[in-house]
Amino acid sequence: MIVRVKPLGRFHIGLKQVGGFDEIGADAVWAAPLPSTVLGALAQIALSTTPSDADPFTALGCKRFWGPLVEIEGRLHFQAGRYLYGVEKIGAYIKAAKEGGRPPEPSYEVREELKPGVRLSGAKTVENLYYAEFVWIGRLNGGAVEPGRVAYVYYADCGALSARRGLARLGGEGRLAELAVEQEGGAG
Secondary structure, X not given: OEEEEEEOXXXXXXXXXXXOOOOOEEOOEOOOOOHHHHHHHHHHHHOOOOOOOOOHHHHOOEXXXXXXXXXXXXXXXEEEOOEEEEHHHHXXXXXXXXXXXXXXXXXXXXXXXXXXXXXXXXXXXXEEEEEEEEEEEEEOOOOEOOHHHEEEEEEEEEOOOOOEEEEEEOOOOOOEEEEEEEOOOOOO
């Protein structure tokens, strides 16, 4: 099955907790939703109940779960560093990496946006300051790719998954994404 994840806005999937109350913390984020994050979101929409101690991989009956590739306007890309390359360029990219040559031209880049924040205590006093990073895909000539035109594509072999669509939380800050599960060869 193919799982397509379309964030409804810039998303935030943190690598670590934001700093403690006595420091100014800086956030670090993943550039694409991790498979474990997507499995958790899939469990939200696919299972009526999930035991609190069950991991989503087991609860969904998965044998394999792989990804992501990044689909933009119907075309698949792989990510290397902060750039996205069309999947047809993977051979040239690997050859350049092995032989020390110049990599092919990327199609897009992953961009980050820092937003400052203040954490308040229950008594409404400042506990700490922090920066949260949000990730989005940008065109090389400037400008952003609208969130609805970007999908992260995963390949799943999970017995409890069937074709469906739904909205689920994806990462921190309560961000939502549309998840679509379809048979391979289905429409995106």
